Amino acid sequence: MSMQSDMSQSVIGADAVKRSGGRGKVVLSEGKKAERKLGLMLIAPAAIVMVAVTGWPIIYSVWLSLQRFDLRFPEKQAFVGLENYGTVLSNGYWWTAFGVTSLITVVSVVFELVLGMGLALIMHRTLVGRGLVRTVALIPYGIVTVVAAFSWRYAWTDGTGYLASLFGQDQALLTQRVPALAIIILAEVWKTVPFMALLLMAGLALVPEDLLKAAAMDGANGWQRFTKVMIPVMKPAILVALLFRTLDAFRIFDNIFILTSGAQNTSSVSMQTYNNLIKGLNLGIGATMAVLIFITVAIIAFVFVKLFGTAAPGSDQEGRR
Amino acid sequence: MAGLGGTETLGRKSRWAILDLVVVVYALVPVLWIMSLSFKTTKTLTDGNFIPREWTLDNYKAIFQTSEFVRALGNSIGIAIISTVIAVVLGTMAAYAVARLDFPGKKALVGVSLLVAMFPQVSLVSPLFEIERSVGLFNTWPGLILPYITFALPLSIYTLSAFFREIPWELEKAAKMDGATPAQAFRKVIAPLAAPGVFTTAILVFILCWNDFLFAISLTSTSASRTVPAALSFFTGASQFEDPTGSISAAAVVITVPIIVFVLLFQRRIVAGLTSGAVKG
Amino acid sequence: MAEIVLDKVTKRYPDGALAVSDVDIEIADGEFIILVGPSGCGKSTTLNMIAGLEDITSGELRIGGNRVNERAPKDRDIAMVFQSYALYPHMTVRENMAFPLRLAKVDNATVERKVNDAAEILDLTQHLDRRPANLSGGQRQRVAMGRAIVRSPKAFLMDEPLSNLDAKLRVQMRTSVSRLQKQLGTTMVYVTHDQVEAMTLGDRVVVMRGGVVQQIGAPQYLYDHPSNLFVAGFIGSPSMNFLPATLEDGTLRSSLAELPLTDRIRKLLESADAPREVIMGVRPEHFEDAALLDDASRARGATFTGQVDVLESMGSDKYAYFTLSGEQATSAELAELAADVGSADVPTSGIQLVTRISAASPARLGQSAEIWFDADKVQLFDPSSGRNLTFAGE
Ligand SMILES: Nc1ncnc2c1ncn2[C@@H]1O[C@H](COP(=O)(O)OP(=O)(O)OP(=O)(O)O)[C@@H](O)[C@H]1O
Numbered sequence: 002m003s004m005q006s007d008m009s010q011s012v013i014g015a016d017a018v019k020r021s022g023g024r025g026k027v028v029l030s031e032g033k034k035a036e037r038k039l040g041l042m043l044i045a046p047a048a049i050v051m052v053a054v055t056g057w058p059i060i061y062s063v064w065l066s067l068q069r070f071d072l073r074f075p076e077k078q079a080f081v082g083l084e085n086y087g088t089v090l091s092n093g094y095w096w097t098a099f100g101v102t103s104l105i106t107v108v109s110v111v112f113e114l115v116l117g118m119g120l121a122l123i124m125h126r127t128l129v130g131r132g133l134v135r136t137v138a139l140i141p142y143g144i145v146t147v148v149a150a151f152s153w154r155y156a157w158t159d160g161t162g163y164l165a166s167l168f169g170q171d172q173a174l175l176t177q178r179v180p181a182l183a184i185i186i187l188a189e190v191w192k193t194v195p196f197m198a199l200l201l202m203a204g205l206a207l208v209p210e211d212l213l214k215a216a217a218m219d220g221a222n223g224w225q226r227f228t229k230v231m232i233p234v235m236k237p238a239i240l241v242a243l244l245f246r247t248l249d250a251f252r253i254f255d256n257i258f259i260l261t262s263g264a265q266n267t268s269s270v271s272m273q274t275y276n277n278l279i280k281g282l283n284l285g286i287g288a289t290m291a292v293l294i295f296i297t298v299a300i301i302a303f304v305f306v307k308l309f310g311t312a313a314p315g316s317d318q319e320g321r322r
Numbered sequence: 323m324a325g326l327g328g329t330e331t332l333g334r335k336s337r338w339a340i341l342d343l344v345v346v347v348y349a350l351v352p353v354l355w356i357m358s359l360s361f362k363t364t365k366t367l368t369d370g371n372f373i374p375r376e377w378t379l380d381n382y383k384a385i386f387q388t389s390e391f392v393r394a395l396g397n398s399i400g401i402a403i404i405s406t407v408i409a410v411v412l413g414t415m416a417a418y419a420v421a422r423l424d425f426p427g428k429k430a431l432v433g434v435s436l437l438v439a440m441f442p443q444v445s446l447v448s449p450l451f452e453i454e455r456s457v458g459l460f461n462t463w464p465g466l467i468l469p470y471i472t473f474a475l476p477l478s479i480y481t482l483s484a485f486f487r488e489i490p491w492e493l494e495k496a497a498k499m500d501g502a503t504p505a506q507a508f509r510k511v512i513a514p515l516a517a518p519g520v521f522t523t524a525i526l527v528f529i530l531c532w533n534d535f536l537f538a539i540s541l542t543s544t545s546a547s548r549t550v551p552a553a554l555s556f557f558t559g560a561s562q563f564e565d566p567t568g569s570i571s572a573a574a575v576v577i578t579v580p581i582i583v584f585v586l587l588f589q590r591r592i593v594a595g596l597t598s599g600a601v602k603g
Numbered sequence: 604m605a606e607i608v609l610d611k612v613t614k615r616y617p618d619g620a621l622a623v624s625d626v627d628i629e630i631a632d633g634e635f636i637i638l639v640g641p642s643g644c645g646k647s648t649t650l651n652m653i654a655g656l657e658d659i660t661s662g663e664l665r666i667g668g669n670r671v672n673e674r675a676p677k678d679r680d681i682a683m684v685f686q687s688y689a690l691y692p693h694m695t696v697r698e699n700m701a702f703p704l705r706l707a708k709v710d711n712a713t714v715e716r717k718v719n720d721a722a723e724i725l726d727l728t729q730h731l732d733r734r735p736a737n738l739s740g741g742q743r744q745r746v747a748m749g750r751a752i753v754r755s756p757k758a759f760l761m762d763e764p765l766s767n768l769d770a771k772l773r774v775q776m777r778t779s780v781s782r783l784q785k786q787l788g789t790t791m792v793y794v795t796h797d798q799v800e801a802m803t804l805g806d807r808v809v810v811m812r813g814g815v816v817q818q819i820g821a822p823q824y825l826y827d828h829p830s831n832l833f834v835a836g837f838i839g840s841p842s843m844n845f846l847p848a849t850l851e852d853g854t855l856r857s858s859l860a861e862l863p864l865t866d867r868i869r870k871l872l873e874s875a876d877a878p879r880e881v882i883m884g885v886r887p888e889h890f891e892d893a894a895l896l897d898d899a900s901r902a903r904g905a906t907f908t909g910q911v912d913v914l915e916s917m918g919s920d921k922y923a924y925f926t927l928s929g930e931q932a933t934s935a936e937l938a939e940l941a942a943d944v945g946s947a948d949v950p951t952s953g954i955q956l957v958t959r960i961s962a963a964s965p966a967r968l969g970q971s972a973e974i975w976f977d978a979d980k981v982q983l984f985d986p987s988s989g990r991n992l993t994f995a996g997e
């Protein structure tokens with residue numbers, strides 16, 4: 002009798018502890034404890050590397066951006082508050098680069114989306130040589146960007162290139178601003194369409210074949226099946242692809258570096274940062290630009306996530322096991 | 323009737339064949355062009371012809387005689403392989419935890435890797451440049467390997483956790499019921515099943531590291547650690563006064579070959595790897 | 604071998620969902636016990652807690668008298684067979700079955716012997732070196748069982764082990780599971796969704812609903828004496844017919860008939876303190892075609908006349924379906940049962956009635972028939988609590 006009342010009391014006691022202590026204090030069985038420990042041990046190295054190599058530099062970068070810090074005049078280093086931001090934001094070159102970067106981002110992502118969708122459809126539905134198409138389409142994805150950029154550069158170089166003469170002799174297209182930008186976009190699009198197509202193909206694979214058949218039975222033609230059935234079902238995949246490619250395109254560097262070195266105002270923000278930093282050795286200004294780019298990218302990502310909510314990558318993934 | 327169906331599918335097939343051809347031309351022309359350049363003689367280099375009029379291996383011979391290229395190639399291979407191995411090992415551990423285990427901090431890890439994946443690399447160049455100079459990592463292999471691992475980790479965690487998720491969850495429960503500790507369940511049941519996914523991830527990570535240019539030109543200053551993409555941009559040709567086009571093309575082809583081999587051999591896996599993470603995010 | 608005791612076992616998932624609440628079950632050594640209930644009622648959760656795959660939020664689990672709440676699965680000496688079989692695809696059948704023994708560091712000779720014995724029992728000897736991917740569904744199922752029996756555990760846990768097999772194979776495997784358990788004499792906890800498995804396999808059946816145990820007992824006992832509306836409706840296929848009814852002056856009034864209560868039922872109702880409005884339940888086999896009965900039999904029940912909607916001849920007997928006018932019986936339990944079988948969304952008007960009558964009945968489709976039912980087999984339930992007012996159990 003007394004034992005029983007003891008037991009019920011201890012049960013109540015345990016309950017009370019749980020309710021007041023929340024989840025953390027719940028007594029865990031050995032299995033659960035081992036699982037937690039293992040989980041933390043397994044992620045620790047990756048987490049430490051990622052945080053150490055990005056976290057600390059970001060903070061350091063913010064600090065640098067508040068300093069006057071030019072490696073050519075190290076003795077003049079001083080805290081200057083937001084002066085660097087003022088300098089950069091009132092600088093015409095920065096805004097030109099910003100405009101160029103945005104233009105390249107928007108135009109190339111649009112082209113990539115359209116061509117990528119076409120390529121995805123071909124890879125997904127072709128009746129002949131599916132393996133061949135899929136293999137060949139991966140080559141632009143795999144190739145080193147610098148290599149591809151050189152190929153485009155030589156192709157458009159007067160005299161050397163097979164494409165240069167397309168628009169008449171002695172044009173030197175890469176030294177004129179508009180054609181140069183067009184070629185940069187071409188190089189960027191060529192390289193990334195396959196990646197876009199693969200992401201979209203993953204979405205295509207989610208469209209049930211029966212759904213398309215049903216739509217066909219309901220009288221939808223090919224175009225209607227594409228716009229009314231496939232696109233809506235693929236929407237999450239499209240948004241993921243768009244987000245990744247937009248952020249990636251905004252970082253454009255390699256192609257511009259090789260194709261024009263930023264001449265004729267074709268510099269991107271990444272190029273500007275690099276030039277100030279490595280060529281100009283002005284760490285303060287370089288860091289300021291780095292922080293501004295970081296903020297811009299964060300805003301782009303935020304807008305995507307806000308606009309498209311749950312379709313954002315990772316938003317439904319982490320809770321599942 | 324049958325005849326009609328036959329011609330119809332034939333028509334459709336030939337239409338697809340034409341589209342296939344367009345894709346093949348699209349993908350291959352720039353690659354063939356740089357190859358063509360690499361085989362041209364100095365004389366014909368600037369003739370603008372797509373196919374070389376005179377073939378030569380001189381460009382290849384020349385670059386392999388310069389220590390500049392040979393060292394860069396060694397750097398590229400060494401740095402990419404080391405980064406790949408480390409990123410995949412760390413990524414495998416973390417991805418297993420993310421896909422399979424329940425523990426506090428999981429969301430934080432996923433969030434951090436998502437942030438890193440979206441991170442503009444150039445924002446890291448300025449601080450890393452300064453930090454690496456002060457701790458003596460500038461212009462060394464580890465100085466490049468560290469950022470490579472960092473940017474490869476999100477990719478490898480995403481891809482691998484997608485692969486891990488496809489392994490039936492019950493297998494691990496079964497292993498526990500059969501008397502395995504969590505570590506044993508991982509080693510004996512999950513790891514062998516995950517091997518193909520790990521391999522695929524390794525290829526993707528290798529391509530990522532192999533491709534890098536920004537870190538390579540920012541965080542190196544000599545051929546001690548400069549990788550091929552960076553070295554290419556400094557190429558001046560075998561002799562100072564020669565046009566470097568031929569050498570650059572040859573070097574470009576050399577670092578393109580391994581990628582083409584990977585793609586040819588492992589097309590299915592690469593596609594699976596790139597699309598696995600994409601479906602659910 | 605050991606008995607398993609669940610003492611006020613409760614499971615609350617981290618997201619707050621209460622999956623299992625205050626479950627008390629005492630499973631005797633060597634007993635074959637079945638857990639049934641609608642989808643999501645906590646069967647798998649209960650089994651996983653016994654296995655050690657899920658933590659117990661509160662309460663105690665004892666195996667062989669020892670508290671095992673905190674023990675890892677490997678230290679509980681229990682084997683489990685999963686619905687998906689969970690065979691290791693990279694191992695052969697032999698390696699799959701040997702896996703638990705290898706982990707337990709059993710020596711090679713013993714492993715060899717035990718695996719061969721198990722393969723013998725399960726008729727897998729010629730498949731030992733094949734991979735699971737190359738086996739048929741039934742073979743995979745047997746490998747999963749083999750992996751469970753090789754190390755002679757204290758108990759087997761099975762979570763819907765046959766539900767992935769096709770109907771014919773399922774019948775075959777059902778008997779072999781039963782035979783195997785009798786042969787080994789090992790305690791077995793078996794989760795199923797299948798009425799027939801529940802009725803035929805176990806020594807006792809545990810009916811669960813929303814994480815709460817409704818009733819525990821031998822299959823026939825649950826069938827004859829359900830303690831509430833939920834058990835009455837869940838056990839039996841086709842299930843019991845339910846109609847709203849009114850008790851007045853020793854008479855039961857429903858749209859079926861006006862029925863004087865038998866003495867036995869009247870006594871039960873008095874002690875149960877029955878309300879006026881009740882739900883009346885009649886099993887299909889307690890109906891009969893009135894034309895086949897003599898007057899004496901007729902007097903032990905009441906008759907109604909209706910038009911036969913559907914007539915299914917099963918050979919040995921017939922199922923005749925009727926639609927009676929009037930409101931359907933409503934209660935939380937009935938709604939949940941309907942949701943579980945998926946009939947909740949089927950639009951119906953009136954009361955659906957299933958009767959099982961003799962094959963000799965002259966009833967014809969679309970024509971009216973006079974149907975009798977047994978007054979003493981009627982069960983009455985309290986619509987608000989679901990309690991069986993005619994419960995004659997101890
Ligand atoms: N990991 C979990 N986290 C939160 N809730 C869960 C989890 N697993 C199960 N549940 C919930 O607990 C309840 C019981 O689930 P359980 O799997 O035990 O049901 P079940 O009786 O086995 O059902 P079924 O017949 O469909 O297998 C359900 O409501 C379910 O949604």
Ligand SMILES: [Mg+2]
Pocket residue numbers: 646647648762
């Ligand atoms: Mg279940």
